[in-house]
Amino acid sequence: MQVELIELSEKRIRFLLKGVTPAFANAIRRASLSEVPTLAVDEINIYDNTSVLFDEQMALRLGLIPIQAEDLDLYVLRDECECGGAGCPACQMTMMLSAEGPCTVHSGDIRFEDPGVKVAYENIPIVILGEGEKLVVEGMITLDKGSTHAKWQGGTRCGYKNLSEITIGECDGCGRCVEVCPRDVLEMDGGRVKVTDPMSCNLCKLCVKECNAEAIEVVPIADTFVMVIVTDGSISARDLVAGAAKDIGDRAGLLGQKLGELA
Numbered sequence: 001m002q003v004e005l006i007e008l009s010e011k012r013i014r015f016l017l018k019g020v021t022p023a024f025a026n027a028i029r030r031a032s033l034s035e036v037p038t039l040a041v042d043e044i045n046i047y048d049n050t051s052v053l054f055d056e057q058m059a060l061r062l063g064l065i066p067i068q069a070e071d072l073d074l075y076v077l078r079d080e081c082e083c084g085g086a087g088c089p090a091c092q093m094t095m096m097l098s099a100e101g102p103c104t105v106h107s108g109d110i111r112f113e114d115p116g117v118k119v120a121y122e123n124i125p126i127v128i129l130g131e132g133e134k135l136v137v138e139g140m141i142t143l144d145k146g147s148t149h150a151k152w153q154g155g156t157r158c159g160y161k162n163l164s165e166i167t168i169g170e171c172d173g174c175g176r177c178v179e180v181c182p183r184d185v186l187e188m189d190g191g192r193v194k195v196t197d198p199m200s201c202n203l204c205k206l207c208v209k210e211c212n213a214e215a216i217e218v219v220p221i222a223d224t225f226v227m228v229i230v231t232d233g234s235i236s237a238r239d240l241v242a243g244a245a246k247d248i249g250d251r252a253g254l255l256g257q258k259l260g261e262l263a
């Protein structure tokens, strides 16, 4: 297997995976979505809520606010904690939200007991409070996985596609394929079409249909995938993919160990 990094920012990574099966690429995608732990609001006590939102809607909104930790490794899953799941600083943190209208309550108004924890975005609107309306909420943040609930899902857009192999034969330079390509993969160069960015090709084959000279061919490379992983801001793209790879490695190790016990 070969990995070629194409693009990396805090919340988005794009890379090429070469020499793997579709199942392996899909395993990276699925693990990024559901097996890498992040923080989220788990339980809340609503002491006052005279806003237009029902308590249940408030709970849903708070649960979906991405929460970051300075060092996620400091926290453990509740059912793996030494406290046995009773609740301690390693497996649960408290949050408070208190506001009185008129105002718009944003994610940035949430206060955390643990200074190493904060919201990923300060400007997510939660509710508009009218004159005299109040909201007082205390909650508990825990570490968990997307497989437990989508609110712990750090990956939002996680996908892959085969890399395209685009070959140009006897081109008469009509330029029709360039016009129909929705991804600007092709361009004219000295009376002949040239491929500029095969990684952007979505394999739609509009160019093939448009070419009367049957000069262009587009085929997927069976063992090479362009992977794109985008996070909700609760975890960096780098850490999310590293966590997904570790999860797959751990599972493979466990399977090997079990097979070893049977042999």
Ligand code: SF4
Pocket: 168, 170, 171, 172, 173, 174, 175, 176, 177, 178, 192, 193, 210, 211, 212, 213, 214, 215, 216
């Ligand atoms: S449509 Fe065919 S002939 Fe026309 S520029 Fe494209 S590859 Fe060349």
Ligand code: SF4
Pocket: 164, 166, 180, 181, 182, 183, 184, 185, 186, 200, 201, 202, 203, 204, 205, 206, 207, 208, 218
């Ligand atoms: S297959 Fe579609 S995206 Fe790819 S080069 Fe042809 S027209 Fe463009």
Ligand SMILES: [Zn+2]
Pocket: 078, 081, 082, 083, 084, 085, 086, 087, 088, 089, 090, 091, 092
């Ligand atoms: Zn604990």
